[in-house]
Amino acid sequence: MLEGRNIIVTGAASGIGLAAARIFAGYGATLMLVDRDEAVRAVADGLPGAHSCACDITDPGALAEVIARFPALDGAFNNAGIEGAGGALLPVTDYPDEEFDKVVAVNVRGLWNCLKAELPALQANGGGAIVNTSSVMGWLGAAGMAAYSASKHAVVGLTRSAALEGAMLAIRVNAVLPGAVATPMLTERGFVANPDFAAAAASAHPMGRIARPEEIAEAAAWLLSDKASFVTGHTLAVDGGLSAR
Template structure:
């Protein structure tokens, strides 16, 4: 028996990185999954690899109210219900505050924070009608500690924490749980691309300072997300879960 047997999940940003890992792991745990992304070819390839009986792909820009409506409707049309939403889609722009284009700042906040809010808003009616559900918002360690050059990303991820707590307060009576996951360094294409733009950072020294001295594999985050999506986390809402190799547990000395 899988941890997510009988569950139906919508996962944003499912074409690559952590989203792809979440989709594969959820399907392996028994869920039926719809993945949304703006990367159509990659998204369809992920869905095809999982199998049509377990996974569908929908084009989905999380900043679009219309796309959210379509994604949720297609999930319900395909599988009859929606039990889980994983707000995973996100972008990162690295630049000092004084040098950052305001349009880039706004884009990061629109995708990472407003997109998450739109998703929560869209699934409330069907989850309430279905007796409840679980929403898992993917934040970051930058939602706890700011980082130089990541003002937009940090602001958006701090915002996800507040949104998660507020939504948990509102939606608990409807049987909807809302939690956030805060990964540290994860081996994804977005993280690797970001690392290339950050100068003056001693990567080797950073890793050595961690209690678990390595980056995470995406599936290691997926296992935590799946737990929060499952009935095993039935008394957990409004909570924040770090998966950072111990980075924020204290100074590495």
């Protein structure tokens, strides 16, 4: 499905990005795997033809360097993100301002940096596709996670706006909106910080379980592929029916 495509994946050392790296490689993509965690190098070493860059998406210069090393770009999965406050659920009045700033710096400004570096590279290569990872919290409010929810609403706005700008340039821009996914963000942080949330997460989804990271990665692969050739500006919930309630 992605044969011969040069694709960047951010947040590729863990969770959804790690699953995407494996699945996209299986579909024939040549990958540039980006993560601030050095473990991304070992992920690339285990995949045929994959490259890696251990860098932080909050640094615009880092993304420019990635593009310089990987110029004939066909696609990008802008997936790196953080939940903030170690996954603790805190009302606005108690949420530390510095945590709000960190969440916005990665989830909004970091993704902005990625778009700014990727869009000209895609245009220079005759077009391509971008998928951004938002969240169902990019559509819905989330008590105790206002900063995260706000940042993921911003990802929807960036996705739709970039899609309109790219439409006549053969650049499609879409977003995936996962429900709860079994990645370290939840299993090692969110569920640990909030045992009540861990107990309720499965039943909150009409399908009675949370997602496997591969289920989000498969949706992203489809949006990046030519099978989604007339899909742009779309926000695709992959949430077991959570947002249909």
